[in-house]
C-alpha cells in the first residue's frame with residue numbers, strides 16, 4: 660500500500676514545486692509519464708508475487724536497476740524541482756520538446772501491452788518464479804523484449820523533453836548499460852529454463868525491433 664501511494668505523493672510534491680519554479684510543460688509531461696508508468700506496473704503486476712525459484716546476478720541486478728532509477732526518476736525530479744542542475748540547462752532545437760510526447764505515448768503503449776502479456780511472469784530482476792511460463796504470444800510474438808523496447812522509447816522521450824545536458828540523456832545512458840549487461844544473462848536464463856521452446860522462439864522473433872505485419 661505504502662509502496663503504491665509513495666510514487667504518487669512524490670509526483671504531486673515534485674509537480675507543485677516545479678510548477679512554482681516555472682517549468683510547466685516538461686513538468687506536466689514528466690508527471691503524466693510517471694503516473695502512467697506506476698499505474699501500469701501496479702495494475703498489471705498484481706499476482707506477480709509468486710515465490711522466486713531461481714535468481715541470477717543479484718548484486719549486479721540491484722546495481723543496474725538502481726542506476727536506471729537515478730537516471731530516469733531521481734535526476735529528472737532534481738532538475739524539475741530544485742536548482743541543482745540548472746547549470747546544465749540548454750535551449751532545445753525547434754520542435755524537439757514537442758516531439759517528445761509522441762515518442763512517450765508510443766513507449767507507454769508498448770509498455771502497457773508487454774506488461775499485459777507477460778503478466779505474472781514479470782520481475783524487475785533476473786528471476787524465475789514458481790509456475791513461470793514462457794510467453795511467446797501477443798506483443799511477444801513481434802519481439803522478444805518489448806518491455807525494453809518500450810523503456811528505450813521512453814528514455815528517448817526524456818532526452819527530447821528534458822532540455823538538460825545531464826538529466827536529459829541520463830535515462831537513455833543508464834538503461835543502455837543495463838540492457839547491454841543484462842540481455843545475455845537474461846536470454847541464457849530463458850534458454851536454460853525453457854530449452855528448445857526458447858531456441859525456437861528466439862529463432863523466429865527479433866530482439867527489440869518488431870516484426871511488422873506478422
Ligand code: SAH
Pocket residue numbers: 773777780781782783784785786787792793794795799803804805806807808845848849
Ligand atoms: N525482457 C523482457 C521481459 C522483461 S522483465 C521484455 O523486455 O519484455 C524481466 C523478466 O522477464 C526476467 O526475470 C525473465 O525471467 C522474464 N522473461 C523474459 N522474457 C520472457 C518470456 N518470453 N517469457 C517469460 N518470461 C520472460
